[in-house]
Amino acid sequence: MGGDALLVAIDFTAAELQLLLAEADGRPLHHEAWPLPELEDGDAWSWEVGGRIAASFATHGEGRSARAIAVAAPGPVDPVAGQLLQCAEQPGWDGLAIVDALRRHIDAPVAAESRTLAALLGEQWQGAAAGADDVLYVSLHGTPAAAAMAGGRLVRGAQLRAGALPALPRLADALASDDAEAVVATLADLAALLDPAVVVLDGAAAHIERLVPLLQRVLDEVAPGPHVVAGELRGRAALIGALRMATTLAFEGQRKP
DSSP states (O other): OSSSEEEEEEEEOEEEEEEEEEOOTSSSEEEEEEOOOOOOSHHHHHHHHHHHHHHHHHSTTTTTOEEEEEEEEESEEEETTTTOOOOOGGGGGGGGHHOOOOOTEEEEEEEEEHHHHHHHHHHHHHTTTTOOEEEEEEOOOOSEEEEEEEEEOOOTTSSSSSOOOOTHHHHHHHHHTTTTTHHHHHHHHHHHHHHOOEEESSSSSHHHHHHHHHHHHHHOOOOOOOOOOOOGGGGHHHHHHHHHHHHHHHHHHHHHH
8 A cells, every 4th residue: 555645636627637636735746638529428427437437546556546536527516515617618517516426435534616716726826826815716717717715714605606797708809800998998897896815817828919908008097906817827827726726625624523
């Protein structure tokens, strides 16, 4: 048998799965990414992802077991039930019981969170908002979405869907037509409402380079205080956030009698 049990972080979309094995202190041990085949339902997802985890441990786990597993999922998640409530990319995954599905394969504590909230956790832990307790994170990749942390606590909403930005798909088109002001107006209203210390913008580099200084200028005029920055972790933000979740899950597990 090898050394201490490992942490497992997973980030998945309808098209790709990323998996990270890490030491108990969060130091990465092995990272892999695979394209996902079309998985029509929860059972197919369970066998695919469970099999990938098992294969990674067999090849790179050095004979060790899993201490905790955390998953970043593509849609709003009920963190208590460990369930993906809705997945716009793959409607067959609506209601996917992520925690139960993985526990059928691996005997370890499992937690799940939305990719957007996980990305916020990643940036707040090791990225552009490191150490801040009041953070607004906005992803302009794909379907735009936001996540917020207030006083060190994630903002989830009554229906666990806080952070939806229904106007921004249209405003994303505005970026392509050089009407960035329309995007900034919405983001400025959001930031003024939440009053964060840091606003993290993540998206295509060319868009973010334009939006960061423009949003900072508008906020300085209408709601001074927030510092607007570009995301540092890019495509790894949700995965690093999942790792953060796994470290917390493992620590809480150690405290239980």
